[in-house]
Amino acid sequence: MPTVQTNGIETYYEEHGAGQTVVFVHAALLDHSMWDEQVAALEDDYRTVVYDVRGHGRTGGSALDEYSVDLYAADLHELIVALQLDRPVLCGLSLGGMVAQTYAASYPDRIAGVILADTFTPPILTRGEWFLRRIVLNALTLPVRLVGFERIEKANVWVTERFFSGVGGDYERIxxxxxxxxxxxxxxxxxxxxxxxxxxxxxxxxTRISVPTLVLYGENELPFVKRHAAEIAAHVPDVAVREIPEAGHASNLDRPDEFTAAVRTALTRARPIEKSPPLDEETDSGA
Structure with missing residues (x-):
C-alpha cells in the first residue's frame, strides 16, 4: 500500500499515467475513490495523483485533538514535496476545494493551475448558509455518537432538500x-x-491565486455555493466559471463526462511548467 509521511501521519496515495500532473483532493467523509472515473479518463494523457485526506480512507486518523483546513493544506504540501511533484494542477471538490484554494493562496508558485468544484470560501454570505455551516453541521457531532454518521448524513440530506428547493444529486451513489x-x-x-x-x-x-483557475458547480447545487463561485471569480485574477448541467453537490459523480471534459479544458489552460522553487525549500504562506 503506497504511503508517504505528511506531518507525522502515513498518507495513502495512488498515481497513474504520465505527463502534466493533476492532484485530486476528495470531499469530506469520502476517499480517493470518488475520483475513479476522472482518473480512468485522464491517465492516458496525464499523471494523476489521488490520496486520502487525514481522517479519511486508508490514511485514517491521527492523535491530534482537532483538524483544520489549513492543516489539510499543510498535509497536501508535504505530499507534493515528498512525491516531488513539479507544479501540479490541483482539483478539489467541496472540502477538497477548500483545501485546494487554501494551498493555492499559500503556495501560488508551486502549482500550474487549480480547479475548485462545488466549494465555498471562508466568509459566510447568507443566512441560509449560516444555518447549514454553523448550526446544522455543528449539530451533527452530538447524535453521531449515538446512531452513526450514516443516519446523520441522511438526515442532513433531508434538511437540505427541505430548506433549499431545487437542490439535488445522486446521494445513493455517494x-x-x-x-x-x-x-x-x-x-x-x-x-x-x-x-x-x-x-x-x-x-x-x-487574489494571491495567480494561476489559471476553473470554478465548477452543479446546476442543482446549493444557492450559497453558487454565490461562492461568484465570490471566487470576483477575486481570482485568471478565472473561468462553468456550471455542470443536471448535477448536484458532487458534480464529478453526477455528470462525470461533463466534469472530466471541464477538467481537460482547465489542464490545457494550466501555466506551462517552468523552473519552480526547489521542493525542499520553504515558501512563505499568504493564507
Whole structure:
C-alpha cells in the first residue's frame, strides 16, 4: 500500500499515467475513490495523483485533538514535496476545494493551475448558509455518537432538500462509495466536520491565486455555493466559471463526462511548467 509521511501521519496515495500532473483532493467523509472515473479518463494523457485526506480512507486518523483546513493544506504540501511533484494542477471538490484554494493562496508558485468544484470560501454570505455551516453541521457531532454518521448524513440530506428547493444529486451513489470504503471512526467524523464549521475563521487571500483557475458547480447545487463561485471569480485574477448541467453537490459523480471534459479544458489552460522553487525549500504562506 503506497504511503508517504505528511506531518507525522502515513498518507495513502495512488498515481497513474504520465505527463502534466493533476492532484485530486476528495470531499469530506469520502476517499480517493470518488475520483475513479476522472482518473480512468485522464491517465492516458496525464499523471494523476489521488490520496486520502487525514481522517479519511486508508490514511485514517491521527492523535491530534482537532483538524483544520489549513492543516489539510499543510498535509497536501508535504505530499507534493515528498512525491516531488513539479507544479501540479490541483482539483478539489467541496472540502477538497477548500483545501485546494487554501494551498493555492499559500503556495501560488508551486502549482500550474487549480480547479475548485462545488466549494465555498471562508466568509459566510447568507443566512441560509449560516444555518447549514454553523448550526446544522455543528449539530451533527452530538447524535453521531449515538446512531452513526450514516443516519446523520441522511438526515442532513433531508434538511437540505427541505430548506433549499431545487437542490439535488445522486446521494445513493455517494452512500455506496462510503459503504465500499474504509469506515470512519466517530471521533474522526467529529474532527472532520468541525474543521469545516471553523473554515470561516481562516483568511484565504484569493487574489494571491495567480494561476489559471476553473470554478465548477452543479446546476442543482446549493444557492450559497453558487454565490461562492461568484465570490471566487470576483477575486481570482485568471478565472473561468462553468456550471455542470443536471448535477448536484458532487458534480464529478453526477455528470462525470461533463466534469472530466471541464477538467481537460482547465489542464490545457494550466501555466506551462517552468523552473519552480526547489521542493525542499520553504515558501512563505499568504493564507
Amino acid at each position: 452512500e455506496r462509495l462510503r459503504e465500499d470504503g474504509p469506515s470512519i471512526d466517530t471521533d474522526e467524523f467529529v474532527k472532520i466536520v468541525r474543521s469545516m464549521t471553523r473554515f470561516h475563521e481562516l483568511t484565504v487571500d484569493l
